[in-house]
Every structure is written in structure tokens, then in C-alpha cells.
Amino acid sequence: MKYKRNLIWLILIIAMLMAVGCKKNEETKKEAEIEESQETKESKAVKESKVKKEKQEKKSKKPHILLNEMNEHAYDSYEGEYLYNLRSIKISLKEEEGFDSLRKVIEEYNEKMEEKYAGMKEDMDFFGKQEIENRKDGFNSSILKDIVNTYIMRSDESIVSILNYEEYNHTGAKTMYSRESYNFDTRTGKILSFLDVVKDDESFFELVDDLAKKDYQESNITKPSEYVKGLKENDYKDLVWTVSPEGVTVYFDTGTLGSFTDGPQVITICFDEDDALFESKYVNKEKDYVFPILADNMTLHLDTDGDGERESVYVKNKYEQDKESLDIYTSGFEVFVGDKRKTFTDSEGSTYIVKKSGKYFMYVFEGESEISILTTLDLSDLENDDVNFSYLSLLSSDYSFEAEDNVEIYTYIEETFTDTDTFMVDEVGYVLGTIMTEREWYVGDEGIPMAKTERAKVNMPYVIRTLREVDCKEVDKDGKEKKSASIPEDSYLLFVYSDNESYVDVRIVDKDDVEVSEWSDVERYFTLKDENLPDYDGNCYRITLDSEGDEISYTIDGVDITEIFEGILFAG
Known part of the structure; x- marks a missing residue:
């Protein structure tokens, strides 16, 4: 059951300058006074502006990135099946103020993403027409795709x-993969080159060679240091590289260093290998941090148990093939630390390395539905079955849907996980029905995810109707209990907050604002007609379920909730 120049002095100066009938010496004196006043006020304004800017920068020291995702699905009206899937992702800053230089370069980045999407769309329209003709000629149908996944590494x-990370299949024959990277200086917005971050590139790639030999023993690949010699004269412009809190990662796509069967190579050189290799301003100084670890081809070498030796840490997808269609699909994944492993079956997942209080953890968001299970793995004791889990996923919001002709477009905004001190999540609660909520979380001192507040905000237009008078508590906008209260019979209650365990905070809404729907002739449920009503910031009524020991009952004062409310919906 877990789950946003004072200009008065200038007006005064203008008024004073417009005064007439004064003698010359008075004018001179007055001009001097004005100049002094102006200088004083200008100095004050500058100081105030500086203080305000310093406060703003201090408050928003670390930028938080949002992913603005667009998914386009086209279908074939001839066959009635999907034709292709497209995904394009732009980014934005969660902070509404500050980071002006970074904000400008993000705008330029998004323009590039729009241009890229236009090219993807043009290609897919071309190949889509060919696919339709193939289907008409009796060939098996293939769903084409060009999908981009964006990871904020730091x-x-x-x-x-x-x-x-782009995966594309334009012909139905084979899915291909490619990567590209972008690195920006947070303060200046400068687009960083590889040599802006790595000072000693020769020594860096010597270490890359060593790890390539260790991690890809069975691959017959060119030494990375030999390959990049051809990139250096252009400041490594064509090198794909990122910076995480742990170090600098270089990416070589399939066929770059070896044959197609050798696959891609992804190699990370940690800052603590030799921090003299790197520009100090970009070496991570934080003790607690988080970053994504990608499945299938990213191996990290971390001292997970504090013994001074590094263990190989990686995630590997499991695949199966449909016997009839021969389609290959993901059937789970495995997490490896040295020779130890933990298996997750029947789902996909996204994984993050979390370092907290000197220890390494992995956060595994497992599942493909709106809400996943977040499992916390202690990498020093991977095979321990006593793991912490919560029903939550990174927050998605601002959903929209458009359909025109044979094309459907879905858009939404998704949180990223780059800060151990704060990340927003979607949660599921089961108090008086299945409800979707959002709340701010953080990584606790023991590495376990913790909610920052007792209450989560309900982010769905869920309404129930009272069948009788309901005793409750009135609470203020902060959730503090004020007094006992009662809700009249035949009231429509909109969910506002919940602790997702034992209580919900509701407000009464007008019947005319409620949409009534039916599952059957006898079972009704209720939703809000206008889902975009402004946020409510007033008192609420708190309805608490009975509890027996550590267990929450589906009763209130001993009466089953189905006898008290109409429209309760449970899913799953």
C-alpha cells in the first residue's frame, strides 16, 4: 500500500529638472544634490541587483533538465496496422529564472533537434510508402521506427x-543504433570540446586502450588511441563523449573500431584514476551523486565494497524471439557486479548509479507501465534478496494528444534524475481507490529513496460521491489538522492530497462540475469535467481509513467504504 529599476528616483530627478524660477547658484547647488542623489541611488540599485543575482544563483546553483518528448505514430489505413513510430526529444530547464547563458544554448540545441526531426520525418514518409506497397504485394508487415532516447549524464x-541514443529501422530488415553527444558549460553556455575537459588526451586514450582490452577481450577491434588520431586535428569534433560525476565516457558505435559483430564499445575513465588528466573545473567535487548507466554496452569499474579494488558493473538486457513472427523482444535484464548478478524478468528498466555516504547503489526503475517499481540495490551486497522497493517512477506531466489523418502525436514532459537531493516522482496510492500522485523525493543517508513530505499531490481528476454523512477532520493548506468536521451525504469529493497509505485530503466540488460515467447499468464513476482547474490552496477534509496494527483496512468506523462512497475505482 506504498505509493513556481525601481525608477522612482528617475521620476524625481525629471521633476526637479523641470522646476523653474530658481537662481543660478541654486540651480548649481540643486544639480550637485541631484548628482549625489543619483549616484547614491544608482549605487544602491546596483548593489540590490547584485545581491538579488547572488541569491538567485545560490538558490539555483544546479540546473535541472526536463525532457520534452514527442512520439509520433502513423498507421496504414489499407492494413489497419501501425506503419512507423518516431520519437524526438527536446530539453528545457525546470528553473524559471537564472542560467541565462545555458538557457540560450539550450534553445540552439532544440533548434538542431527540430531540424533532425524534420529529416527523420522525411525519411520515414519515404520508407513508409515503400512499406505500404510491400504489404499490398503480400509481404509480411514491418513496423518501421526512428526513436531517440535522451540521457542527461550530468x-x-x-x-x-x-x-x-538513436535506434532506427527504415526497411524492416534490421534495427541500427547510433549516438551523439552535447556538452555545455553551465555558467557560460559554451559548447565544450573534448580538449576543454580532457587536458592530456594521449594519456587518457592510453587508459582507454587498457580498458578496451579488458572489457572487450573477445572483440577484434582497433585500439581506440589509433582510431582517434584521425579525429584530433579537428579537436575530436566527431568523437562521441560525455561527462558523468564519475568520469569521462567515450562511445564507439558498431563498426567504428571493428566489424559489425563486435558491437559498440563504451569506455569510462574515472576522475580518480588520474585527475591531472582533466580540467579541474569539470572534475566532480560532490560526494553524493547520480547518473544513468545504459544497458548492454556500458561497463563501469567501481570499488563497490571499499576494499580498494574495482569491480565491473554493468547491465545486460535479456532477449527472446517470437517463434512465429521471429521478432526479437526484451524479456528482462540482469545487473552484474563482478561475478555476482541479479535478474529482473518480464520487464524493461532504466538504471542509475547512485553514490551516497561513500557507498554505491543502483536505482532500478522496473516496468513499462505509467508507474514502475523502484528497487534499490546495494552494490556491495548485490545478491541480498532483502531489497527496498517503492511503487514510483520519474514524474511525467503535461500530456497532450493530437490525431490527424493517419498520424497520432503524443507529447509530455518528463523529469530527469541528476540530483540526489531532489527528484519528482509519480506514485500510486490505494486509499479510496487507485490514485496517481506526485511528490518530491531525495536519496537518504542510507541510500534509500525518501519522500520529502508526508502528503503527495493527487494529479488526476478523481471524484467520489458520499452515500451518507462522513465524519472527518478539517486540515489547513499545509495539512495540519484544525478541527473535527463532517461531510454531508450526496457530496462530490475531489481528491487533492494523500499520504498513499491511510488518508486522503479532499474538497467538495459542485455537482455541475462532475462528469458521470457508467461501467454498467448499476455501477457509476465520476471525474472532473475541467481537468485544468487551477491548483487548490485552501482547507481540505481529511478522510482516514481504519487501521488494525500495521494493516490498513478498507473501512471507516467499521463500515465498508463501498457502503459510504460511490465511484471508488481500484486498478490491478
Whole structure:
């Protein structure tokens, strides 16, 4: 059951300058006074502006990136099946103020993403027409795709590092993969080159060679140091690289260092290997941090148990093939630390390395539905079955849907996980029905995710109707109990907050604002007609379920909730 120049002095000066009938010496005196007043006030304004800017920068020291995702699905009206899937992702800053230079370069980045999407769309329209003809000729149908996944590898006061991972299949024959990276100086907005971050590139790639030999023993690949010699004269412009809190990662796509069967190579050189290799301003200084670890081809070497030796840490997808269609699909994944492993079956997942209080953890968001299970793994004791889990996922919001002709477009905004001190999540609660909520969380001292507040905000237009008078508590906008109260019979209650365990905070809404729907002739449920009503910031009624020991009952004062309310919906 877990789950936003004072200009008065100038007006005064103008008024004073417009005064007439004064003698010359008075005018001179007055001019001097004005100049002194102006200088004083200008100085004050400058100081106030400086203080305000300093406060703003202090408050928003670390930028938080949002992913603005657009998914386009086209279908074939001839066959009635989907034709292709497209995904394009732009980014934005969660902070409404500050980071002006970074904000400007993000705008330029998004323009590039729009241009890229236009090219993707043009290609897919071309190949889509060919696919339709193939279907008409009797060939098996294939769903084409060009999908971009964006990972924020680091976002702090020094650097914002972005990896775009593209998977595409234009013909139905084979899915291909490619990567591109963007790295920005947080303060100046400068687009960073590889040599802005890595000072000693020769020594860096010697270490890369060593790890390539260790991690890809069975691959017959060119030494990375030999390959990059051809990139150096252009300041490594064509090198794909990112910066995480742990170090600098270089990416070599399939066929770059070896044959197609050798696959891609992804190699990370940690800052603590030799921090003299790197520009100090971009070396991570934080003790607690988080960053994504990508499945299938990213191996990290971390001292997970504090013995001074580094263990190989990686995530590997499991695949199965449909016997009839021969389609290959993901059937789970495995987490490896040295020779130990933990298996997750029947789902996909996103994984993050979390370092907290000197220890390494992995956060695993497991599942493909709106809400996933967040499992916390202690990497020093991977095979321990006593793991912490919560029903939550990174927050998605601002959903929209458009459909025109044979094309459907879905857009939404998704949180990223780059800060152990704060991340927003979606949660599921089961108090008086299945409800979706959002709340701010953080990584606790023991590495376990913790909610920052007792109450979560309900982010769905869920309404129930009272069948009888309901005793409750009135609470203020902060959730503090004020007094006992009662809700009249035949009241429509909109959910506002919940602790997702034992209580919900509701407000009474007008019947005319409620949409009534039916599952059957006898079962009704209720939703708010206008889902975009402004946020409510007033008192609420708190309805608390009975509890027996540590267990929450579906009763209130011993009466089953279905006898007290109409429209309760439970899912799952």
C-alpha cells in the first residue's frame, strides 16, 4: 500500500529638472544634490541587483533538465496496422529564472533537434510508402521506427552533458543504433570540446586502450588511441563523449573500431584514476551523486565494497524471439557486479548509479507501465534478496494528444534524475481507490529513496460521491489538522492530497462540475469535467481509513467504504 529599476528616483530627478524660477547658484547647488542623489541611488540599485543575482544563483546553483518528448505514430489505413513510430526529444530547464547563458544554448540545441526531426520525418514518409506497397504485394508487415532516447549524464554547476541514443529501422530488415553527444558549460553556455575537459588526451586514450582490452577481450577491434588520431586535428569534433560525476565516457558505435559483430564499445575513465588528466573545473567535487548507466554496452569499474579494488558493473538486457513472427523482444535484464548478478524478468528498466555516504547503489526503475517499481540495490551486497522497493517512477506531466489523418502525436514532459537531493516522482496510492500522485523525493543517508513530505499531490481528476454523512477532520493548506468536521451525504469529493497509505485530503466540488460515467447499468464513476482547474490552496477534509496494527483496512468506523462512497475505482 506504498505509493513556481525601481525608477522612482528617475521620476524625481525629471521633476526637479523641470522646476523653474530658481537662481543660478541654486540651480548649481540643486544639480550637485541631484548628482549625489543619483549616484547614491544608482549605487544602491546596483548593489540590490547584485545581491538579488547572488541569491538567485545560490538558490539555483544546479540546473535541472526536463525532457520534452514527442512520439509520433502513423498507421496504414489499407492494413489497419501501425506503419512507423518516431520519437524526438527536446530539453528545457525546470528553473524559471537564472542560467541565462545555458538557457540560450539550450534553445540552439532544440533548434538542431527540430531540424533532425524534420529529416527523420522525411525519411520515414519515404520508407513508409515503400512499406505500404510491400504489404499490398503480400509481404509480411514491418513496423518501421526512428526513436531517440535522451540521457542527461550530468547536470550541475559546472557542466551539462547529454547523450542521444538513436535506434532506427527504415526497411524492416534490421534495427541500427547510433549516438551523439552535447556538452555545455553551465555558467557560460559554451559548447565544450573534448580538449576543454580532457587536458592530456594521449594519456587518457592510453587508459582507454587498457580498458578496451579488458572489457572487450573477445572483440577484434582497433585500439581506440589509433582510431582517434584521425579525429584530433579537428579537436575530436566527431568523437562521441560525455561527462558523468564519475568520469569521462567515450562511445564507439558498431563498426567504428571493428566489424559489425563486435558491437559498440563504451569506455569510462574515472576522475580518480588520474585527475591531472582533466580540467579541474569539470572534475566532480560532490560526494553524493547520480547518473544513468545504459544497458548492454556500458561497463563501469567501481570499488563497490571499499576494499580498494574495482569491480565491473554493468547491465545486460535479456532477449527472446517470437517463434512465429521471429521478432526479437526484451524479456528482462540482469545487473552484474563482478561475478555476482541479479535478474529482473518480464520487464524493461532504466538504471542509475547512485553514490551516497561513500557507498554505491543502483536505482532500478522496473516496468513499462505509467508507474514502475523502484528497487534499490546495494552494490556491495548485490545478491541480498532483502531489497527496498517503492511503487514510483520519474514524474511525467503535461500530456497532450493530437490525431490527424493517419498520424497520432503524443507529447509530455518528463523529469530527469541528476540530483540526489531532489527528484519528482509519480506514485500510486490505494486509499479510496487507485490514485496517481506526485511528490518530491531525495536519496537518504542510507541510500534509500525518501519522500520529502508526508502528503503527495493527487494529479488526476478523481471524484467520489458520499452515500451518507462522513465524519472527518478539517486540515489547513499545509495539512495540519484544525478541527473535527463532517461531510454531508450526496457530496462530490475531489481528491487533492494523500499520504498513499491511510488518508486522503479532499474538497467538495459542485455537482455541475462532475462528469458521470457508467461501467454498467448499476455501477457509476465520476471525474472532473475541467481537468485544468487551477491548483487548490485552501482547507481540505481529511478522510482516514481504519487501521488494525500495521494493516490498513478498507473501512471507516467499521463500515465498508463501498457502503459510504460511490465511484471508488481500484486498478490491478
